[in-house]
Amino acid sequence: MIDFLKTFINTIAAPEWFVSLAIVVFFVALFWEKLWTPKPALYVLGAAVAFFTVSLLDPNFRSIVTKADNVPIVAMLFLVGFFIWLSMSQAYENDRRIGRGEKPMEASEPVSKVLVWPDLVYTEFICLILFTVLLIVWSIFLKAPLEQPANPGDSPNPSKAPWYFLGLQEMLVYYDPWLAGVVFPSLIVVGLMAIPFIDKNKKGSGYYTFRERKVEITIFLFGFVILWILLIATGTFLRGPNWNFFGPYEFWDVGKLPPLVNINLSEYFWVKWLNTGLPKGWLLREAPGFIVVLLYLLTLPPLLARTLLRKYYEKLGPERYAVMVILLLSMGALPVKMYLRWLFNLKYIIAIPEYFFNI
Amino acid sequence: MTEKDPREPAAGGSPAGPEKSTAGTSPAPGQAAKPAASASRRGFLSWLVLAWIAFTAAMTAGLTALTRFLFPNVLFEPPSTFKAGPPSEYGIGIVDERWKERFGVWIVRDEEGLYALSTTCTHLGCTPNWLSADEKFKCPCHGSGFYKTGINFEGPAPRPLERYRILLAEDGQVLVDKSRKFQWEKGQWEDPESLLKA
Numbered sequence: 001m002i003d004f005l006k007t008f009i010n011t012i013a014a015p016e017w018f019v020s021l022a023i024v025v026f027f028v029a030l031f032w033e034k035l036w037t038p039k040p041a042l043y044v045l046g047a048a049v050a051f052f053t054v055s056l057l058d059p060n061f062r063s064i065v066t067k068a069d070n071v072p073i074v075a076m077l078f079l080v081g082f083f084i085w086l087s088m089s090q091a092y093e094n095d096r097r098i099g100r101g102e103k104p105m106e107a108s109e110p111v112s113k114v115l116v117w118p119d120l121v122y123t124e125f126i127c128l129i130l131f132t133v134l135l136i137v138w139s140i141f142l143k144a145p146l147e148q149p150a151n152p153g154d155s156p157n158p159s160k161a162p163w164y165f166l167g168l169q170e171m172l173v174y175y176d177p178w179l180a181g182v183v184f185p186s187l188i189v190v191g192l193m194a195i196p197f198i199d200k201n202k203k204g205s206g207y208y209t210f211r212e213r214k215v216e217i218t219i220f221l222f223g224f225v226i227l228w229i230l231l232i233a234t235g236t237f238l239r240g241p242n243w244n245f246f247g248p249y250e251f252w253d254v255g256k257l258p259p260l261v262n263i264n265l266s267e268y269f270w271v272k273w274l275n276t277g278l279p280k281g282w283l284l285r286e287a288p289g290f291i292v293v294l295l296y297l298l299t300l301p302p303l304l305a306r307t308l309l310r311k312y313y314e315k316l317g318p319e320r321y322a323v324m325v326i327l328l329l330s331m332g333a334l335p336v337k338m339y340l341r342w343l344f345n346l347k348y349i350i351a352i353p354e355y356f357f358n359i
Numbered sequence: 360m361t362e363k364d365p366r367e368p369a370a371g372g373s374p375a376g377p378e379k380s381t382a383g384t385s386p387a388p389g390q391a392a393k394p395a396a397s398a399s400r401r402g403f404l405s406w407l408v409l410a411w412i413a414f415t416a417a418m419t420a421g422l423t424a425l426t427r428f429l430f431p432n433v434l435f436e437p438p439s440t441f442k443a444g445p446p447s448e449y450g451i452g453i454v455d456e457r458w459k460e461r462f463g464v465w466i467v468r469d470e471e472g473l474y475a476l477s478t479t480c481t482h483l484g485c486t487p488n489w490l491s492a493d494e495k496f497k498c499p500c501h502g503s504g505f506y507k508t509g510i511n512f513e514g515p516a517p518r519p520l521e522r523y524r525i526l527l528a529e530d531g532q533v534l535v536d537k538s539r540k541f542q543w544e545k546g547q548w549e550d551p552e553s554l555l556k557a
Contacts, residue, residue, distance in 0.1 A: 153460040153478065155485045157499035173501045173515055177483050242488075243502030243514070257493045260504065260513045353518035353544040 006058065010247025013238060016342040019335070022230055030218060036089040048078070058249045064237055068142040073163055073236045080229055084221070091210040091217075104207035157241050157254065166235030167228045173243070174337045176348070176358035184330070191327045195220075198324045200316060215312075223331055262347040265289045282352050289350035293359055296333075301325040437462055443533040446557040449473055454489050454507060464523060464535055465489065465496075467507060472556040475523040475535045476509045482516040496520070510543065519543040525555045533557075 012018055029035055035044075052074070055061045065074055094104040114120070147156070161169040171180040203212035210217060240246040241254040263272075269288040270278050279285045304325060305313035313321045340346040350359040441462050449455055449468040458464045463486075465476040478486050485500035496505040497513075504513025509520035522543075524536040533555065541547035548554075 151460070153463060153486055155487075155499050157488060159485055159500040169501065172483065176515070176517055181483070242490075242497045242499055255492065257490065257495075257497070260502070262513060347515070348517065351517065356517070358517045 006247075006249040010250050013245070013247040013250075015234070015238075015245055016339065018234075018238075019226075019230070019338065023226060023335075026222065026226055027218075030088075030221065033092050036085060036092045038089075041085050041089070045078075045081075048081070055248065060251050061248050064248070064252070068145060069163070070236050071142055073233065077229070077233060080225070084225070087208055088210065091208040094207055094209050095211040098209070098211070104209065106207040158239060158243050160235065160239070163232060163236060167231035170231040170235050170239075171334060174334070174341055176356075178356070179359065184334070187327065187330050191331075194323060194327065198316065198320055198327075200320070219328070219331075227331065227334055260345070262341065262345040264347050264351040265292065265349045266351060268344075268346070282354055286350050286352055289348070289359070292349055297326070297329060300329060439538040440534060440536045442528055442530075443535055445531055446473060446527070446533055446555065449533075452507075454491070456489060458535070459486075462535070462537070464537070466525075466533070466535070469508070472554045473525055473533060474509075474554050475525045477521040477523060477537075477540065479521070480516060481511065481518045481520060482514070522548060522553045524552045526552060527555060527557060 012021065034040055052065070056065065064070060090105065094106075097104055160166065168180065168185065171184060174180070175184070199216055201213055201216060203209065237248060238245055240250075240252040240256075242257065244256055244258060246252055246256070265288055266278060266285050270276055270285070301322065305321060309321070309325065312324070316324060337346075337349075340349075348358040350357065352358065441458070443455075443458060443464075443466055446468075449466060451468050451470060453468060455466040455468075458466060459478050463478045465478060467474055467476060480487050480498040480500065480503055482498065482501055482503050485498050487496040487498040487503070487505065489495075490497050494507055495513075496507075496509075498504070498516070502514040503511060503516035505511050505516070505520050509522060511517070511519050519542075522541045524539040524541070526534050526536070528534040539552070541550055541553035
């Protein structure tokens, strides 16, 4: 029974299953109002703790999860869950109040003020001492791994980025370095800075609400939970030697080498579908890729403006809408490419190694 | 309430207040009459100029030192050419890893001859491992895979591993010259110097 369960979990830990499952759970959970009350949250927490506790009996799971580097990531998963629950539960509570014609919770908060000194500074001082103690105890019990001297001829296997960059490292598996390492990170930063200029929804200022900001919150949480936190967890727990995927109960076998031969779109198009050889010049060779990318970036925005995002196009105006939709499409490009790789072994949509240009 | 307290003594005891007014109405006598006050306007200006000169000089010196620091006195770089023994040491179909750590080169022999592969992954520059059982180079950073020839076939690496110039030295040893590299995607593997027929 246990073995069957382990095999099952290892099987659905394959990325195409596991990420699809996470996306479904994400949307169901977000719109399931009942979940964001104390009782169901406690059940979920209990289930998560039970899962971890029982799983720790498995030697492979234990060796990865209790590794000194990975312990804080486990803590992070619980903390992220808790804080999302905290804000969402207040948002749903406010929605219920607003639905009854009342004011949000925040309106009834006391307006009295306290002094910086001593009230705030003392609290900060106590926190500082407690966290210093925590960090010292932590560093004594969970030792930082000391590895052999740096040697450019010998990369550790697997070579993992610091935990906060594992999302980027996962992105680098699917995109060329200049995109995943330069363009996308810049777009993330610029996009986050652009939010206040794009978001014209005045509601929800000063109080938590979900109903009045459904789309905004959903987009943000999708980017944060699925495209950042989930990728960090994937990189920490599921990526093993040779950067292969391993199930949580699977032994990290250096010899596990699934064939992952992947193919560029040009090869799919010219060789597999048209049964001709690859054209000599890169322009003709990559024409199908260019068409796909241009279709994605140029025809989707006006199409969405007329259909799915019509309300937003009217509300934001053409300029704001253009910025918003381009940011949205670049965000969507990551999961799109991930699925194309997992399902069709597609390497690059446009591949011009002659000029270091690959998408 | 707490805001007022520090302000009051400042307004009464500030030396700047009265001095400003005298300097404004009659500058010359005001300054001559007050030799005891250490900070006169003219004196202050000359000190300011001096301070700025000193500050600029210090910054220039600091930046110069920093720039100098970017060019080390001794640069440790392994020689770009090395001799790798006679060709007979290399068996057909075998990837020789002897030169990986010191020079960053794999020497491989196939039916045609010997070629020197760079050990730098073309994706982001990690060092792949040669997995002899599976006959492929596999990068531990993002999972790129290369055939024995150096051609990329797995993961994100956009182009094949680079090859180095390889030739026979006068003493009959294999000579690898890392200062010239040959890239497949530019058609440079056709170059006779990228393959040592031996």
